[in-house]
Amino acid sequence: MRERMRLYDAEWAPSPRRVRIFLAEKGIDVPREAIDLRQGDQLREPYLKVNPRGQVPALVLEDGEILCESAAICRYLEALHPEPALFGTTPLAIGRIESWTRRIEGDGYAAAVLALRCWRCARAGLRFATGRSPGNGRPCRKSPNWHYGRK
Ligand SMILES: N[C@@H](CCC(=O)N[C@@H](CS)C(=O)NCC(=O)O)C(=O)O
Known part of the structure; x- marks a missing residue:
């Protein structure tokens, strides 16, 4: 079915x-199912069957x-x-939109995620993932749960 x-x-x-904004700009109505990240719903079943990486968003197709x-x-x-058309229609527009998207993802979003997520690494003097967090250079091998302050 x-x-x-x-x-x-x-x-x-x-x-x-980001996806919600995109849908709104396109005028597309898609039913949504909320995942409670603070409760860790993304890190357990049944959501892990949807996205084994334990992250939102995920779009289930028809x-x-x-x-x-x-x-x-x-x-x-x-x-x-x-x-x-939100990704541009001319070669120049497509290139510019892609360029800004990558800048925002790489310089803005990624930095914000590291700052918010890795305060525990910083306090423990560990270097998380990309090495951008302050620390003594030892790589972090902690689990995702540890980064959220869970056991
Ligand atoms: N590159 C992914 C990133 C997804 C992502 O990091 N989602 C966050 C919310 S913004 C999440 O699900 N975090 C839960 C977790 O990491 O436990 C995308 O653009 O969809």
Whole structure:
């Protein structure tokens, strides 16, 4: 049986918000299912069956296929509903939009995530993932739960 498309979402988180903004600009209505990140719903079943990486957003398609990664979901939606074109139509516009998207993701979003997520690494003097957090250079091998202050 074909079902409606559905978006796994979290109200305050930036990545699913990106998809919500994209949907709104396109005028597409997709039912949403909330995942409570503070309760850790993303890190356990049944959500891990949707996205084994334990992150939102995830878009479940009508045939049951699942798309993860906000950028990929936006690309999919653009291909499905080309108007209004949000990734540009001329070579220059496409290039500029891609350039700004990468800058925002790499310099803005990634830095904010590291700052928010890695205060425990910084306090323990560990270097998390990219090495941008203050620390003594020892790499962090802690679990995701540890970074959220859970046992
Ligand atoms: N590159 C991914 C990032 C997804 C991501 O980091 N999602 C965050 C919310 S903004 C999340 O689910 N965090 C929960 C966790 O890491 O436990 C995307 O753009 O979809």
